[in-house]
Amino acid sequence: MDIKSDFYHNHRLIQVDIVKTLPYEEFKYFNKSTIQLFKLAYPHRSKIFTEEYFDWRYEKCFGGSAKFICLFESTKLIGQGVIFQQTLFHNGEKLKVAQLVDLVVHPDHRSFSAVRKIYKASKDQLENSQFDLAFALPNSNSIKLNQRLLKLELALPIHSFLTLFSPFTSIENQYCEIYDRNKEYISSEVLDFLKQPESEIMWNEQSIKNRLNDPHHKFGFVYNKDTLLVVSPRKLRGIRCVVIFAIFRKTNNTISKKEWRQLNNAAAKMFKTPFILFVGHNNLLPKPFGIKVSRWIKSAEKPVQILRLNNDTYFEDFSRLELLDLDIL
Template identity: 25%
Template sequence: MGIEDEVDYTATALMASRSFSQSDERFSAAYLKWLYETAFHRPAIVVTARVDGKKAGQAVILWQRFFFQGWHTVCAQLVDLFIAPEFRSPMLVRAIYGELRSCLADHRAMVLTVPNNKSVILNRRFLKLQLIRKLEIRIGMACPYNSRNVTSLFHDAGNTESTRLLIEHSPMSLTGCQPVWDAGALINRLANPLRRYAIHKSPSLLAITSRRVFRGLPVVLVAGLLPLDNRSAGDKEVGDILRNAALLHRCPAYLYVGVNQFLKVPGVALPTRLRPSQMLVQGNMQPENDGARDLSRFEAIDFDFG
């Protein structure tokens, strides 16, 4: 049991596929390398369990910059906890969580994470993580339309115009409790080798969208609606962005996951039976700390769903 300094991404991707019994496109060496090394604000910590010198399982800590009640900090997100089928045992689960607990204590880390349904129970039992809130999942339709109040374009490393729009996004004057993104961090976040993102700029918002498939249907994932200098956006401005995204992605259906106190996302709440997971945010804040439970903005771009 310990920290894995040199991750074999090919072997880890194969182990993840076997552990989850599915050939998810996320389980590729290129995707894991990006997620663990550059997707968030500093390289991840990979906690590894070994049996007779062979890697048997792991859990990963991603680091996300956060603004929390007037000060900047770094939060831990927990992802990719799995154990190879031939090594599964309650003892190994306890050992991995014991190492996670020690690592988080060493870093004095605040935890804010969106686990899968199985990990919700394990996080509560072994790390004493509490429910912060349940994220909204909304779905709707937008008529494709090119609003002159919105600049929309696809992002890639060589697109100087998209880079300019990201640089213009300012994380200054933050309030409440929310993730912090600057231009460099967003450029790294959008370098996902499996996805293509679009950027939309309106007077009050920088929006990030991506075409996805949900329940077999093409949708536009509204991954992030980042207010510019904490300005609130009106319904028309949000609608214009959704219509521009529908035109750019050639897809009228959209999906939104998250919470955003600066605006209202139209659409209907997705029924519980259709949700991809519970989408619960867990954390280690104290119950009496109401501000920790009042997330100003937390959306798909802020964790590994986006």
């Protein structure tokens, strides 16, 4: 009997809501139900919710060791929450970190009782999995629920910074590559940046490919001899821009303003737009390196909630926390 039929056999007579925590190998049989849940919950983004998208998101992106908290009515998936397991680097120490994402309940079954069951199972997973830290990047509806049911505390928000660079400036000693997810090719020059001590703990050739294999978005690399930017062209609020997902550097020195300008000019030229957006923080960046977008657009400031489990690190203490490490866009 296969996993799917065995699961159905074990639960086919149960008529009340049940919660089960599944690894992806079992959860993937419910992908079509997940697609339906997300299309109902986020109709304005329904086009991106495909089997290919969820295969990437849950199996590759952050999902290698993800846990899926599933709420069933009999054998029907009516709600879920997901715990992504990540490794972050702080003061020479590897931290096992949980990111709480994708809490969604079918509109016909939404109730405080249903949500509480998902939260309770999530809390059990966090307490039993030896995580150092758990965090969420909640929407406005989830903040109070996270505080009440998981005791998550508000931390400093993640900010977005906008800069303008000419896409017509000639560039020297800056190199650009488009990442082709079909070929999964990354040059040796780019891979060299991942071999630095701090980078190597968090990323390697396969994990960076998994992260960039998003079926809906392009990625590219801009680099010189010392610094690498991982970038992606996006359209945010109707404006075409380049989003910087990560910065890798072969030295621990702060990037000079001249070097930062040259790299951003190369990124602007690569994707033919003057707007460059950086989300998160990195201690190697020159200051000031951009205009804080949340001064004009409130939604550009992303709330953060944390739960310190086996470590006293504050979220804002990380020297580097960027989109490559987070599930935001």
